[in-house]
Amino acid sequence: MKQPSPVRHQPSRAAQTDLAWVLAAALLTFLLASRLELQERIARLTSSLEAWQVDEVPTALVALSLGLAWYAWRRRRESQQLLARNRELAQQLIAVQEGERLALARELHDELAQHCTAIRVEAAYIERSREPAQTAAAAQRAAASAELLYEGVRRLLRRLRPAELDELGLVAALQSLCESCETRSRLRCTFRHRGRLDGLGEATDTAVYRVTQEAMSNTVRHAHAQRLAIDLGVDEQGLRLRIEDDGGGFDTKARSRGLGLLGAAERAAALGGSIEVRSEPGGGTCIELRIPLQPQRQREAVLA
Structure with missing residues (x-):
């Protein structure tokens, strides 16, 4: 059997548009700064404030920007790991639900259906029987099957919802x-x-x-x-x-x-x-x- 090829994550159109805007803004900033000689003007304005080290602020802002980018990257990785864990858990829970449904279906078919059939057979036997002793025995067997049917239903209901919580x-x-x-x-x-x-x-x-x-x-x-x-x-x-x-x-x-x-x-x-x-x-x-x-x-x- 041919193995399915792995699915590669493709950036969405919105992500591609956002990236294009970021690159365009960076390019426009560079062109404007070059045209206006922005760095030279900032140097002249801050030369009188050398004692306060104001000229080092742009370097600190660059470091802050890099730190924020790293922080955003870390949070993105955490969100991806959390999303993957939630997907895995959802798949496991679905598997558990399907297994429980299969078990309930088998029990309904193998046990409850069997008791229902037994009751129908005994009821038909009682209807046709003319012997009191045989009728009484068939009624007892039907009552026993009904009791087993009732216990089976209670067991299934207990698996679906703990009745003790409502009752006690x-x-x-x-x-x-x-x-x-x-x-x-x-x-x-x-x-x-x-x-x-x-x-x-x-x-x-x-x-x-x-x-x-x-x-x-x-x-x-x-x-x-x-x-x-x-x-x-x-x-x-x-x-x-x-x-x-x-x-x-x-x-x-x-x-x-x-x-x-x-x-x-x-x-x-x-x-x-x-x-x-x-x-x-x-x-x-x-x-x-x-x-x-x-x-x-x-x-x-x-x-x-």
């Missing part, structure tokens, strides 16, 4: 998540909270829940930890979520962030916050999420 609130949902983690694994999970944590907003609640869920999942799958501590509260800097385990840890400089942590960082950035990951081989991992709150809401939470 943030604190109770995190406590339930911690208890579920202990039930499914040998990890000892402790959850502490302080301050008034209700009414933070749906976006903040979802971000805190998803970051905790991702950190907990990574700990169970990769850290080989015995204990996991979750601390949630409000201080002078806003809401703070700290998740720490005693697992094997990893080198944060050598290992790139996974998609889960990238998504967590984007959630925090969307709320004006930040996420920090501290870890070292053999030293466990600590994830700290900070989200600023409105001043009035923050004071109420700290005093609660």
Whole structure:
């Protein structure tokens, strides 16, 4: 298969026009300065101010111009790197979304469709059956399939949106998540909270829940930890979520962030916050999420 040739960046027409104006202005300045002997006039005007070194100002201005050009070049490189990172992150998030959609489609087809078919078969059997015992058995099988169908729908809905947040609130949902983690694994999970944590907003609640869920999942799958501590509260800097385990840890400089942590960082950035990951081989991992709150809401939470 023929490999596609790399795409070369071509300057836009506006960029070419701007460059032409800059060159034209420079050429016009040179012609006017030569015609008016501008440098000689400036030298005569500043000769009386030699004690103040005014004649050195043009050299300083040239150095300032070069410095500003270098500064603009550095900022342009940073913006290009940020743009490239955002594009890479967008592609990764699209890939995650497509993978999740594919998994949901398979589960809908393989599991839910199977239960629906089973219920239809049992319903048709009940309709044709004349034996009470067989009718009762078919009804029981249909009820069992309906129960499995209901559980499957709840599982899919939980993947799309954590129902515990709507039903229980943030604190109770995190406590339930911690208890579920202990039930499914040998990890000892402790959850502490302080301050008034209700009414933070749906976006903040979802971000805190998803970051905790991702950190907990990574700990169970990769850290080989015995204990996991979750601390949630409000201080002078806003809401703070700290998740720490005693697992094997990893080198944060050598290992790139996974998609889960990238998504967590984007959630925090969307709320004006930040996420920090501290870890070292053999030293466990600590994830700290900070989200600023409105001043009035923050004071109420700290005093609660």
